[in-house]
Amino acid sequence: MNPEGDFKSYTTAQQKRINAALRGYLPRASCRPRTLHESMRYSVFAGGKRLRPILCLAAAEACGASDTLAMPAACAVEFVHTYSLIHDDLPCMDDDDLRRGNPTNHKVYGEAVAVLTGDALLSLAFEIMGLSQPAGKHSPGDMIHELAVTSGSKHLVGGQVMDIEGEGAALSGQELRYIHESKTAALLTCSLRLGAMAAGATPRKLASLSEFGQATGLAFQVIDDILDITQSSDKLGKSAGKDLAADKTTYPALHGLEKSRREAARLTANAIAALKPLGNKASRLHEIASYLLERDY
Amino acid sequence: MNPEGDFKSYTTAQQKRINAALRGYLPRASCRPRTLHESMRYSVFAGGKRLRPILCLAAAEACGASDTLAMPAACAVEFVHTYSLIHDDLPCMDDDDLRRGNPTNHKVYGEAVAVLTGDALLSLAFEIMGLSQPAGKHSPGDMIHELAVTSGSKHLVGGQVMDIEGEGAALSGQELRYIHESKTAALLTCSLRLGAMAAGATPRKLASLSEFGQATGLAFQVIDDILDITQSSDKLGKSAGKDLAADKTTYPALHGLEKSRREAARLTANAIAALKPLGNKASRLHEIASYLLERDY
Numbered sequence: 001m002n003p004e005g006d007f008k009s010y011t012t013a014q015q016k017r018i019n020a021a022l023r024g025y026l027p028r029a030s031c032r033p034r035t036l037h038e039s040m041r042y043s044v045f046a047g048g049k050r051l052r053p054i055l056c057l058a059a060a061e062a063c064g065a066s067d068t069l070a071m072p073a074a075c076a077v078e079f080v081h082t083y084s085l086i087h088d089d090l091p092c093m094d095d096d097d098l099r100r101g102n103p104t105n106h107k108v109y110g111e112a113v114a115v116l117t118g119d120a121l122l123s124l125a126f127e128i129m130g131l132s133q134p135a136g137k138h139s140p141g142d143m144i145h146e147l148a149v150t151s152g153s154k155h156l157v158g159g160q161v162m163d164i165e166g167e168g169a170a171l172s173g174q175e176l177r178y179i180h181e182s183k184t185a186a187l188l189t190c191s192l193r194l195g196a197m198a199a200g201a202t203p204r205k206l207a208s209l210s211e212f213g214q215a216t217g218l219a220f221q222v223i224d225d226i227l228d229i230t231q232s233s234d235k236l237g238k239s240a241g242k243d244l245a246a247d248k249t250t251y252p253a254l255h256g257l258e259k260s261r262r263e264a265a266r267l268t269a270n271a272i273a274a275l276k277p278l279g280n281k282a283s284r285l286h287e288i289a290s291y292l293l294e295r296d297y
Numbered sequence: 298m299n300p301e302g303d304f305k306s307y308t309t310a311q312q313k314r315i316n317a318a319l320r321g322y323l324p325r326a327s328c329r330p331r332t333l334h335e336s337m338r339y340s341v342f343a344g345g346k347r348l349r350p351i352l353c354l355a356a357a358e359a360c361g362a363s364d365t366l367a368m369p370a371a372c373a374v375e376f377v378h379t380y381s382l383i384h385d386d387l388p389c390m391d392d393d394d395l396r397r398g399n400p401t402n403h404k405v406y407g408e409a410v411a412v413l414t415g416d417a418l419l420s421l422a423f424e425i426m427g428l429s430q431p432a433g434k435h436s437p438g439d440m441i442h443e444l445a446v447t448s449g450s451k452h453l454v455g456g457q458v459m460d461i462e463g464e465g466a467a468l469s470g471q472e473l474r475y476i477h478e479s480k481t482a483a484l485l486t487c488s489l490r491l492g493a494m495a496a497g498a499t500p501r502k503l504a505s506l507s508e509f510g511q512a513t514g515l516a517f518q519v520i521d522d523i524l525d526i527t528q529s530s531d532k533l534g535k536s537a538g539k540d541l542a543a544d545k546t547t548y549p550a551l552h553g554l555e556k557s558r559r560e561a562a563r564l565t566a567n568a569i570a571a572l573k574p575l576g577n578k579a580s581r582l583h584e585i586a587s588y589l590l591e592r593d594y
Binding site: 033035093110112115118127140142146158174 | 305325329330331332333334336360380384387389390407408409410412415416418420421423424426427428429437439440441442443444445446448449450451454455457458459461462475486500507
């Protein structure tokens with residue numbers, strides 16, 4: 001384990017590299033149609049912490065490769081994540097005005113351009129993946145298939161549909177878990193797996209990272225729901241208390257705050273245990289999981 | 298050239314094969330979330346004529362391969378086309394109630410599910426492409442890159458943004474051409490190129506098909522604009538006269554009906570001339586271009 005200061009400078013350095021790569025992949029804002037390209041840049045650079053790309057790069061490192069190999073995949077998952085946020089925030093869905101402290105895309109560019117900006121970012125993710133050259137036995141086709149399944153109707157999009165349909169309805173613990181797995185854990189796990197595939201990982205290492213991703217993803221969402229209750233909008237950079245207002249079933253609503261905190265800690269411990277086969281090379285992933293548990297925004 | 302009756306039975310047979318393949322790629326409607334999977338099937342089977350997949354298969358044949366090799370790509374382009382129609386019809390864009398004689402997706406499933414259905418179909422297109430195994434020198438990565446660029450911000454999505462921004466404004470002939478190239482010709486050309494790539498086509502054949510696709514795509518859009526003026530909603534299966542009502546610049550609005558008809562015929566002749574290097578194997582493409590020029594809906 002590296003000392004805390006080192007972890008902070010590590011994430012800052014990674015964010016910087018990732019932002020430079022994202023900037024390189026996005027069409028210039030001066031390209032026609034300008035509004036669209038400006039809007040893509042607006043949402044991609046609206047203060048995201050780059051968790052998914054950082055996980056993707058750290059997974060490549062944990063598999064013993066240079067993380068540069070995983071940079072195209074890291075950018076692709078961030079584009080998928082940004083697209084899903086833009087669409088989730090639309091008036092016809094969660095109707096959110098604020099995201100990471102900034103006006104949401106449709107508040108700035110209008111609904112039509114917001115829908116199309118999401119569409120363009122999803123296409124861009126696959127455009128980048130089509131050009132990627134993974135190191136070992138995994139082909140770009142395999143990696144694209146993995147990302148497309150994760151983005152699709154049984155995971156990311158499916159989870160959002162279930163989430164919308166669940167508003168105002170009493171969900172069971174199992175249904176809630178399905179939504180969390182689809183909406184959050186799936187893309188976190190995919191980020192890790194794509195990083196590992198770019199590095200030519202063995203099936204055994206891929207399985208470890210999947211287990212880590214699933215547990216970290218669920219912990220992440222439980223903590224998110226806790227923070228929605230305990231923190232202010234200012235701190236979160238988005239509208240707090242939205243779950244309660246929308247009468248959404250959340251982990252704390254089902255089980256209370258205390259039990260939710262214990263569950264997040266238990267899931268994080270499981271996640272860290274899953275890293276064992278990767279040895280010391282996975283120390284960054286270990287740190288990231290611990291950081292996510294302790295975060296307050 | 299085959300006689301007309303033969304052409305009709307050819308397209309009917311191709312539509313049948315394509316529909317069976319589309320059905321096989323779509324998740325079952327009983328899969329969770331049901332609403333989403335029902336909605337995906339609703340729009341994919343809402344009466345599309347399968348022009349893009351037919352072109353894709355015919356291009357593979359024109360390059361001397363069995364067209365079955367191109368079936369995954371053929372389905373992928375149809376999913377991309379269906380997704381783009383669902384999003385274009387949304388209230389925040391063209392606000393259309395009717396498509397191919399049926400209520401548009403958002404009229405049946407609501408706006409949120411309509412946006413997400415489009416998203417899921419776009420992901421599904423890339424999921425299929427990730428699994429495809431082209432015959433020759435073109436990799437699935439190359440083909441995915443081609444489809445993603447076509448779907449993205451500089452073509453399909455970009456064209457829709459320019460189209461929306463152009464409503465109520467006076468567009469030049471050049472701007473109009475850019476919109477037609479991006480919104481229509483690009484995906485038709487891509488369908489042809491993917492079919493050819495699946496068949497292992499040479500760069501020379503790919504170039505011929507690109508030229509054919511560009512010219513056919515522009516002719517197709519000019520004819521579409523003519524039909525919007527001259528035909529009833531009943532015949533078109535969508536709201537007629539919408540361009541005029543939306544004060545949209547169209548080819549007939551700029552140049553009149555007669556000149557538009559001549560331009561469509563000129564473009565079609567160019568398209569057919571571009572097929573020359575492909576010889577007799579391209580006879581189906583020749584027939585399709587002639588059919589598109591003569592269509593009345």
